[in-house]
Amino acid sequence: xxxxxxxxxxxxxxxxxxxxxxxxxxxxxxxxxxxxxxxxxxxxxxxxxxxxxxxxxxxxxxxxxxxxxxxxxxxxxxxxxxxxxxxxxxxxxxxxxxxxxxxxxxxxxxxxxxxxxxxxxxxxxxxxxxxxxxxxxxxxxxxxxxxxxxxxxxxxxxxxxxxxxxxxxxxxxxxxxxxxxxxxxxxxxxxxxxxxxxxxxxxxxxxxxxxxxxxxxxxxxxxxxxxxxxxxxxxxxxxxxxxxxxxxxxxxxxxxxxxxxxxxxxxxxxxxxxxxxxxxxxxxxxxxxxxxxxxxxxxxxxxxxxxxxxxxxxxxxxxxxxxxxxxxxxxxxxxxxxxxxxxxxxxxxxxxxxxxxxxxxxxxxxxxxxxxxxxxxxxxxxxxxxxxxxxxxxxxxxxxxxxxxxxxxxxxxxxxxxxxxxxxxxxxxxxxxxxxxxxxxxxxxx
Amino acid sequence: xxxxxxxxxxxxxxxxxxxxxxxxxxxxxxxxxxxxxxxxxxxxxxxxxxxxxxxxxxxxxxxxxxxxxxxxxxxxxxxxxxxxxxxxxxxxxxxxxxxxxxxxxxxxxxxxxxxxxxxxxxxxxxxxxxxxxxxxxxxxxxxxxxxxxxxxxxxxxxxxxxxxxxxxxxxxxxxxxxxxxxxxxxxxxxxxxxxxxxxxxxxxxxxxxxxxxxxxxxxxxxxxxxxxxxxxxxxxxxxxxxxxxxxxxxxxxxxxxxxxxxxxxxxxxxxxxxxxxxxxxxxxxxxxxxxxxxxxxxxxxxxxxxxxxxxxxxxxxxxxxxxxxxxxxxxxxxxxxxxxxx
Numbered sequence: 001x002x003x004x005x006x007x008x009x010x011x012x013x014x015x016x017x018x019x020x021x022x023x024x025x026x027x028x029x030x031x032x033x034x035x036x037x038x039x040x041x042x043x044x045x046x047x048x049x050x051x052x053x054x055x056x057x058x059x060x061x062x063x064x065x066x067x068x069x070x071x072x073x074x075x076x077x078x079x080x081x082x083x084x085x086x087x088x089x090x091x092x093x094x095x096x097x098x099x100x101x102x103x104x105x106x107x108x109x110x111x112x113x114x115x116x117x118x119x120x121x122x123x124x125x126x127x128x129x130x131x132x133x134x135x136x137x138x139x140x141x142x143x144x145x146x147x148x149x150x151x152x153x154x155x156x157x158x159x160x161x162x163x164x165x166x167x168x169x170x171x172x173x174x175x176x177x178x179x180x181x182x183x184x185x186x187x188x189x190x191x192x193x194x195x196x197x198x199x200x201x202x203x204x205x206x207x208x209x210x211x212x213x214x215x216x217x218x219x220x221x222x223x224x225x226x227x228x229x230x231x232x233x234x235x236x237x238x239x240x241x242x243x244x245x246x247x248x249x250x251x252x253x254x255x256x257x258x259x260x261x262x263x264x265x266x267x268x269x270x271x272x273x274x275x276x277x278x279x280x281x282x283x284x285x286x287x288x289x290x291x292x293x294x295x296x297x298x299x300x301x302x303x304x305x306x307x308x309x310x311x312x313x314x315x316x317x318x319x320x321x322x323x324x325x326x327x328x329x330x331x332x333x334x335x336x337x338x339x340x341x342x343x344x345x346x347x348x349x350x351x352x353x354x355x356x357x358x359x360x361x362x363x364x365x366x367x368x369x370x371x372x373x374x375x376x377x378x379x380x381x382x383x384x385x386x387x388x389x390x391x392x393x394x395x396x397x398x399x400x401x402x403x404x405x406x407x408x409x410x411x412x413x414x415x416x417x418x419x420x421x422x423x424x425x426x427x428x429x430x431x432x433x434x435x436x437x438x439x440x441x442x443x444x445x446x
Numbered sequence: 447x448x449x450x451x452x453x454x455x456x457x458x459x460x461x462x463x464x465x466x467x468x469x470x471x472x473x474x475x476x477x478x479x480x481x482x483x484x485x486x487x488x489x490x491x492x493x494x495x496x497x498x499x500x501x502x503x504x505x506x507x508x509x510x511x512x513x514x515x516x517x518x519x520x521x522x523x524x525x526x527x528x529x530x531x532x533x534x535x536x537x538x539x540x541x542x543x544x545x546x547x548x549x550x551x552x553x554x555x556x557x558x559x560x561x562x563x564x565x566x567x568x569x570x571x572x573x574x575x576x577x578x579x580x581x582x583x584x585x586x587x588x589x590x591x592x593x594x595x596x597x598x599x600x601x602x603x604x605x606x607x608x609x610x611x612x613x614x615x616x617x618x619x620x621x622x623x624x625x626x627x628x629x630x631x632x633x634x635x636x637x638x639x640x641x642x643x644x645x646x647x648x649x650x651x652x653x654x655x656x657x658x659x660x661x662x663x664x665x666x667x668x669x670x671x672x673x674x675x676x677x678x679x680x681x682x683x684x685x686x687x688x689x690x691x692x693x694x695x696x697x698x699x700x701x702x703x704x705x706x707x708x709x710x711x712x713x714x715x716x717x718x719x720x721x722x723x724x725x726x727x728x729x730x731x732x733x734x735x736x737x738x739x740x741x742x743x744x745x746x747x748x749x750x751x752x753x754x755x756x757x758x759x760x761x762x763x764x765x766x767x768x769x770x771x772x773x774x775x776x777x778x779x780x781x782x783x784x785x786x787x788x
Contacts, residue, residue, distance in 0.1 A: 057709060059600035208761075232750060237761045241704055241713050242460055244634070245748035245760070248452040251629065268602045269704050276631045276703070278614045303705050305604030319517060330517060340517045410514055410522060 037366045038152035038444025039128045046100040046365065048073070048352070049129030051120050051144060052158065054108040057265050058136040061299055061344045065134055065158055066106065067337055068345035072352035073102050075332070082332035086325040086381035087353060091360040098359055109135050113143035120144045124151050130365050131156060133351050136344060138162035138211045145174035152444020154367050156351035159316075159344045161263075161295055162211040163218070166395035167434030172441040173367055175374060175394040177354065178347045181211070182429055184294045184314040185218030187400035187422035189226055191312065196257060196290050198227035203255035205246050205270060207262050208235040215261040215294050223259075231255040236266070243270040247277050256284040259292045267293060268303040275307040296403055299342045301415045308405030308415055315401045317346040317383055318418055326383040340413050350382045354389070371441040385424065393436035400427050448618060448627040453745040455617065459634040459703070461741025462641030463489075466696035467714055468721035468733040469648060470689030476665045476728035477682045480568055481576050483583040485693055486715030487590040488556065492694025493706035494594055495555055496548035497603050503529050503541045543608050545702055552694045560690025564683050587711050595708040602705035607633040611702075633702050640699050644692060645734055651688075652730070661685055665728070720768045726781020736779060740764050 041047075050069045053062035075081040079094020096102045105127040107119030116135060123129040132148055133156035135141050141160035148155035149171040157165060157176040161184070166176050202223055206216040212235070220230055231253055236246050247270070250258055258279055262270045274280070274291055282289040296313035319330045319340035329349065333341040341349070354374065362369035375391035384398035402420040409415050471485045506525035514522035529537035540547065567586065571579045606612065611632045618628030652658035664671045664678040671678045697710070704710075721740055725732025746752060747763035759766075771778060 057600060057707070059595065234750060234753070239713065242456075244456040244460065245453060245745040248456055249449060249750055251452065252448060252627065265602055265707065265709075268604075272604065272705060273703070276633070278629055278631070299601060303602035303604060303707075305606065305705070307604070334518045411516065413517060 036443070039124065039130045041100055041128075041130060041365060044100055045103045046097055047127055047129050048102060048104045048355075049107060049120065049123035049127065049132040050104055050134050050348075051107040051109050051116060051123065051132050052134040052348075053111045053136050053140075054106070056111045058111050061136045061159065061297070061342065062109070062134075064299065064342045064345040065136070065348040068333065068341060068349040069104065069134070069352055071333060071336060072349045072356075073104055076102050076353070076356045083325045083329045083349065083353060083382050086328050087357070088378075088380040089357045089361065091357050092353075097356045098363060098365065102356070105129055109137070109140050109144075111137050111140060113139045116140040117143045117147045120147050120153075121151070124148075124153055129153070131355055133355070134158040134348060135160060138165055138214075139209070141165045141174075141176075142169045142210075145169070145171045149173040149439075149442055152367060152442045154355065154370050156355050158348050158351065159297075162214040163434050164210060164214065166393040167436050170393050170434075170436035170438045172371065172394070172438040174438075175351070175354075175389065177350050177389075177396045179314075179316050179398075179400050179427070180395070181215040181218040181294070182434065183400050183427040184215065185222035186427040186429070187314050187402055187420075188219065188292070188294060188312070189222035190422075190426075191402045191420050192223065192257075192290075192292065193226050195312065196287070200226075200228045200257050200287075200290070201231045201255045201285070202228050202257045202259055203231045203250050203253055204233040204259045204261055205243065205250075206233060206235050207238055207266050209238055211263065212261045216259075219259055219261065219292070219294050228257070236262075236270070238266065240266065241269060243273045244277070246270075247274055247279070250274075250279065251277065251282075254284070256287050257290040257292060259294065261294060263295055263297070264300055265303070267295075267297075267300055271304045271311065272307045280307075280310065296416060297343060298413070298416055299344070301405065302412060309407050311405045312419070313403055314422075315403050315416070316343045318343065318401055318403060318416060319413070320416075320418060321383060321401075323383060323385070325381045329383060346383060353382070354379070367441045367443050385421075387424070390431075392431040393434070393438060395436075397424055397428050399424050448623055449749065450746075451618065451621070451623075451628050452630070453749060454742055455628075455630050455634070455638075457742025457745040458738060459638045459641075459741075460744065461738035462638045463696055463700055463714070463737075464718055464721045464741055465734045465737025466641050466644060467693050467718040468725065468737050469645060469730060470692045471718055472722050472725065472728055472730060472733040473648075473689045473692075474686055475722070476730070477661060477685045478564075478568070478572060480572065481579050481583070482568070483580050483715060484563070484587040484590065484711075485583075485689070486713070486718060487587040487711035488560070488690045488693040489697040489700075489714050490594065490706065490708065490711035491559060491590065492552050492556055492697025493701050493710060494598065494697075495552040495694060496545050496605055496698045496701045497598060497706060499548040499551050500541065500544040500605065503527065503537075503544055505529075507531070545605055545607060545698065548698045549695060552698045553691055556691045556694030557687040559694075560687035561683055563690070564686035568686070569679075569683075587715065591708045591711055598708065600708060602707040604705045605701035607636075607702035611636050637699050637703060641696065644695055648688070648692060649730065657681065657684075717764060720764050722778075723768055724771050724778055726778025728782060729778065729780040732778050732780030740767065743767065 052065040075084045077096050105123050107123050109116035120132045131154045135158040138160040141157045145155045155174040163180050163182050204216050206212040260270050279289050291311050293313040296315045301308045330340055358370045358373035359365050362373040374389045377389045380386045387396050387398035389396050400422045401418050403416040404419045406417045467489050474482045504527045506527045508523045510521040511524050516522045613632055614629040615632050617630045721736045725736030748760040
């Protein structure tokens with residue numbers, strides 16, 4: 001007679017074996033890792049992941065990015081409309097990309113690196129997104145880019161301005177259309193020289209995080225090349241709200257230019273308060289005091305109201321540009337939504353179109369194929385003049401705009417005027433300047 | 447010396463805002479025993495009373511320009527506020543003075559919000575642990591912020607001070623400094639004086655009225671006041687409303703200093719709690735003194751000379767002081783004996 005003995009050890013062994021057996025099919029059939037590359041589309045559609053700030057301080061900018069993405073998807077699926085009409089590449093013919101209709105999912109970055117990374121991961125692993133794009137912060141861009149490199153996904157960055165995104169933190173799977181602080185410095189320098197001369201004393205107030213340091217370094221480098229002196233570079237906490245305690249030392253410091261290396265709410269508050277303290281109308285060293293905001297955003301400038309009048313800065317794109325691409329985009333966006341697009345909307349629209357076009361030209365969604373198609377890709381018709389996606393660091397090189405707060409705006413959207421379109425040649429820099437070593441593109445699991 | 451004077455002035459106007467918010471917070475804690483994490487949101491709602499009033503005054507009719515074009519090339523739509531159309535210069539004057547005018551609107555609105563908040567939600571948590579009060583009021587603050595964002599967006603909305611108060615006052619000349627050595631924005635000085643006036647009114651109300659006397663008695667011994675046949679709960683509800691009004695007024699007048707957005711509540715909440723803790727939970731005088739004291743210390747800690755000796759001190763000074771107070775004197779500078787000490 002035989003007797004079956006079940007003890008705790010055999011029960012545990014049995015459970016473990018059953019668990020492995022049950023999990024095995026999932027491991028080998030998971031949509032993420034099963035194909036030749038991560039999330040290779042099998043059906044008649046392909047899913048893009050739009051990762052934008054839907055909550056938090058940059059929610060309005062995120063909403064504009066999302067509008068632009070939705071417009072881009074419409075145009076890609078239709079094979080025309082907006083800047084697709086003016087884009088130099090004519091690979092996209094309609095019906096989506098490579099014959100697959102474009103669909104999308106969205107995530108909320110909350111302008112927090114960990115939340116942005118988690119939402120990108122969710123869109124890749126649960127929704128099967130083949131590409132992630134968007135964002136309004138360099139911290140977010142670097143974090144999501146790093147995740148995409150590991151996951152074998154292409155990342156088309158949204159609004160990120162720090163040098164590091166395509167500098168020391170660059171990744172082979174990450175691509176940036178937006179300009180950076182190095183380009184802002186190079187573009188602003190000649191305009192500042194014309195406006196303020198070469199004997200100036202600058203005082204920097206800088207947001208104490210990666211982007212602020214990057215912006216401060218670039219403006220300091222180029223302004224000192226002009227002959228300016230730097231009186232002080234003071235770091236201010238992110239989200240300080242009231243900057244009066246940082247602005248009052250400027251009053252009697254001997255400085256005659258204030259550089260506000262702030263973005264978003266910090267820019268709105270510090271600029272508003274600098275004007276409150278009379279700096280815009282002040283005279284120092286026998287000269288008119290100057291205020292510079294190196295990175296301008298029209299959406300944010302609206303928050304500072306009349307305080308932006310006469311203040312110089314740089315921007316990636318502006319709706320008032322009169323080239324055919326910009327006009328087509330403004331018309332398509334304006335007719336759909338009733339107001340002009342922001343620079344965040346422009347760069348994200350461009351990124352969606354550029355990705356779709358690269359896939360179409362490569363005939364695949366495989367990251368190595370897409371990367372090869374974008375490598376040193378020359379294009380035009382997307383609102384910034386002739387542009388190159390440099391292969392060394394996946395950074396776009398194009399004209400940069402220097403803008404000024406408008407004295408007599410005709411509407412609430414009409415707050416900035418373009419004072420100079422700085423030619424691309426003037427903002428280009430060598431491949432070794434920012435220390436990018438991007439490695440090779442990861443396709444994910446094979 | 448002029449730099450020190452400027453930082454004192456900075457500290458006073460900043461401290462005015464801290465003191466007003468903290469005053470309401472500590473009144474609520476002293477009367478109802480509730481730790482109200484939604485109090486910063488009341489400051490934000492007050493600010494949006496000013497935004498809402500200006501929007502109302504600027505309700506416009508649209509005409510098409512014969513000469514100007516909009517961004518799509520269509521005739522530019524020119525908006526003219528009805529109030530300017532109907533009343534001419536007086537209409538423009540009302541829009542110009544919308545921030546001080548919003549005080550009149552904020553008083554009933556904030557009183558209503560405060561009373562509704564207390565009757566509709568907070569009263570159910572009187573006998574619950576502080577942790578639960580914090581959770582529910584913190585949740586309420588998030589909800590209020592999101593509601594404001596839904597209607598007004600996430601970006602800051604600029605509000606300007608009336609033309610008369612937009613310039614600078616040469617403050618130093620009054621104290622014998624060279625002309626132009628200590629210039630200070632007029633509106634910030636107005637804000638400081640306004641905060642003193644509101645603080646004085648609250649103290650006078652509590653000190654010299656029968657209502658205030660009963661409230662003070664209730665703060666000292668709620669049970670005994672109840673035994674005397676006085677409906678202390680009803681009075682405490684009104685006190686909650688008054689605290690909401692004080693925070694709201696602080697918010698209204700702060701809008702020309704810093705363009706308001708939906709996140710203001712959270713920005714000011716933590717600082718104000720630190721002020722209350724440093725001043726002493728439930729101590730009105732403590733909240734006011736600590737508000738101004740921390741405002742001034744924060745300003746001094748931001749001076750380049752101080753930062754060069756202690757890098758980053760400006761970012762932690764307030765919390766550092768809170769830690770020291772909690773270690774050395776847990777009841778705060780002017781707190782009642784026993785409170786926070788058990």
